[in-house]
Amino acid sequence: MEDIEDIVAAAGEPPGLRLPVAAGVGLKPKRKTLARRIGEGLKSSHSPQIPGTQIIYMKTFGCSHNQSDSEYMAGQLSAFGYAVSDNPDEADLWLINTCTVKSPSQSAMETLISKCKNVSKPLVVAGCVPQGSRDLKGLEGVSVIGVQQIDRVVEVVEETLKGHEVRLLSRKTLPALDLPKVRRNKFVEILPINVGCLGACTYCKTKHARGHLGSYAVNTLVERVRTVVSEGVREIWLSSEDTGAYGRDIGANLPLLLKAIVAVLPSDRSTMLRIGMTNPPFILEHLEEIAEVLRHPCVYSFLHVPVQSGSDSVLSAMNREYTVSEFRTVVDTLNRLVPGMQFATDIICGFPGETDEDFKQTVDLIKEYKFPQVHISQFYPRPGTPAARMKKVPSTTVKNRSRELTSVFESFSPYQGMEGQIESIWITEIATDGIHLVGHTKGYIQVLVIVPETMLGTSTKVKITSVGRWSVFGEVLEFPTKINKDIFQGNPTLETSSYPASCDQPVCSRDSDSCSCTPQNCGGQSHGIKHEETPATHAIVDGSMSRKWKSRSFVSSFQSIFHRKRRSQGSENLNGGHIMQTIENQEKERHGDKLTTFDWILLVGIAASSVTIISLLILLSSKTLPV
Incomplete structure (x- = not known):
């Protein structure tokens, strides 16, 4: 056609x-x-x-x-x-x-x-x-x-x-950034800063689709940031096939862009910036400038830097254009210059030509750094790529290596010792268990809290109460005086979702035999929630603190009745009653202690319906009785 x-x-x-x-x-x-x-x-x-x-x-x-x-x-x-x-x-x-x-x-x-x-x-x-x-x-x-x-x-x-x-399929210009857009998560803007890349990895098919590097102008991206901030976005993800390569086709670079964006972010830290995936070669020359940006209060101290293998010979076969030593330089320098720095990385198991010694070097690298997030995948030959023509490692060997590395990764406890710490978090999504809200620390560590959905889009301080393998759990210490009033003014119910794992979405892999989607970040999973790890202080009793609270104002009236009934059951079920007491105070402010007009309408409607039903029953009975 x-x-x-x-x-x-x-x-x-x-x-x-x-x-x-x-x-x-x-x-x-x-x-x-x-x-x-x-x-x-x-x-x-x-x-x-x-x-x-x-x-x-x-x-x-x-x-x-x-x-x-x-x-x-x-x-x-x-x-x-x-x-x-x-x-x-x-x-x-x-x-x-x-x-x-x-x-x-x-x-x-x-x-x-x-x-x-x-x-x-x-x-x-x-x-x-x-x-x-x-x-x-x-x-x-x-x-x-x-x-x-x-x-x-x-x-x-x-x-x-x-x-x-x-x-x-044929056009050379980039789509405009000011097109109409419907976000799956109201509070998260995914901002593409460039398409394509400068690399030529032997296994990569994405280059065939996204093509050579094409960067958006700095002023275009800064204006987009201004716009989304004014629209209530609380988290901006810079996305591309290689963030570090940004601007090399237009005479710019990543530090220049980052400094321009940071300059227009709100000074109250209400909107945070997350830098997307970057390959090692293109940030080596900018490490100190990148570190300066990562230390900024409005930027998450987090970076996704794929290593793919701990063996230089395998990296050469992949045509990755860096060595393991250069990868170490990136990680060590940023760890030294940025307090609380967190990394995610990627590993491909069973690349053609990978020997047992090559794989051992990869395992040793992961053991040494104990990255909290590792995306582990098996090698898949993609049609049309040079790697597809290379001699393959036996599939059983590939699977065994993938499982071994996954086991090594899962043996770490990256968040051990965080108990009792006070952290600032930014809350932007609802966990798929329907109970917790999901916030992130400055280091982009996932924190699960039980609070009203009205706290979506806010930042607060929490005390870490317990840690799990994939997330930590927190108790909120501060409640904003104004909690997203717009959510109670007729906006549709928020049903945010996490985004699928892939190139610039850092993840932890727990199932390396699949597409490496994990509870950490993959849609349809549980945001890293393992119910057996949920601490006793977060136990759900009689459906208390259900995440199914609705956002429409008329449902808020139902909530007032629901909360009054739930208070009679005792608020000590959650965090010593601290959270419930705060919710009670918010409810009193919105509705007072008396029934609202809508409550009375409901009661009158129920009464009228009852009278009608009784009348109909009496009428039917009179017609069926024998004369």
Whole structure:
């Protein structure tokens, strides 16, 4: 099929003639169930012939850069009236944003594509797979859109809904950063600072998709930071295939960008910056400047620096362009210059040619540094890469090495000794256990706390009460005087989620035989929560402190009744009553000790319903009695 440019050229009209409806940055993609559509009167207006009335199912694989691309695509679709859903059954079209880093992620994508074809749904495949493997057999008969064409997703979707198979893969300019965007997490902005890289790793397929380095201008990124901060973002993730290479194509560098961004962050530390994955070669010359930025109060003292192997011979075969000694220089220098510095790293087990001695050197490196986060994966040959043609290590050996290294990694207790420490944390998400909120320390250590959802987007001080393998647990010592009033003013319920693990998302691997997604950071997992590690002080009794508190103001009225009832059961169930007492005070401030107007309406409604039911029963009984 020809490129979409050829479809519109015949008519002599530029693409994208429809103007978007008003749309800004939203909380999350719109999720409208069929019942909700009927309730809103949308069922009758839903028609394949009317653009902007359809429901689009979106699924994202891969790194945080991919997640950002999906948020931009969701924002544009929403701006043109489409409802973006996470329910494939109710959708009129499926949009799959793909990842080509590893075989398992591409296999999962192919399974989803087959399922979509089986149910005869229109399909658009976006992301790295179609961009890097244009002739892939599984992409036959579906529409595709490349990584640098996300600003034209509406055109591709509308042509596909008309029954056309379209391809949009060729363009050299970067998508604008001020496009409509719908964040999955209201408080987290994933900001791509560049695409592609300068490396030529022999195993990497991403370079085929993302291409050579292309950096956004410093002033463009700084303006984007100003915008998202004004919108209430509390955490900014700088994302790219290699953060350290930023700017080398435009006469800039990473320290220059970081200093410019830090200068516009709020001085009250309400918004924090997290620097994304960087390979060793490109930060070696800037270590002192990087350390200065990492010490800044508004920057997490955390860095993801992949080493991939502890053997120089393997690194040479990978064409990684650094030695183990240079990797050590990066880690040792930043550890020396930045108090509380934390690292994440990546390891590939079983790269072609890796000997037992090579692997031993990798194990020794991990044992020496005891990194709290290690992404362990088996080598997967990617089609079209030089490594795919190298002599492979036997698969059983690869699996055994992966398991051994995982066992070594899991033997560490990286957070031992933190008990009793007082830490500042920034709370930005809800743990998938539905009980805890997730905050991070200055060193980006994950802290789990039991507090109201109204503390999302705030920072506070906690006392570390216990430590687990993947997270630590804390007791909140300070409650903000104003806790996100906007959440109680009709905004939809927040259902934040963690992002999938990949290139620039540091993780700890506990299952190296899978795609190395872990409870630490992978979506659908538990944010590192192992219930058997939950301390007794966090025990949940009779559903107290349920994370299912809603955000809408009318539900807050139900909460006032619920809390009054729960107080009668005793607030000593949680942290000696400290948290419950604070919540009681907040409830009194909002509602007072008397029933609210809404409470009275509910009571009157219940009474009226009861009278009606009793009357109907009496009427039915009188008709059935014998004369």
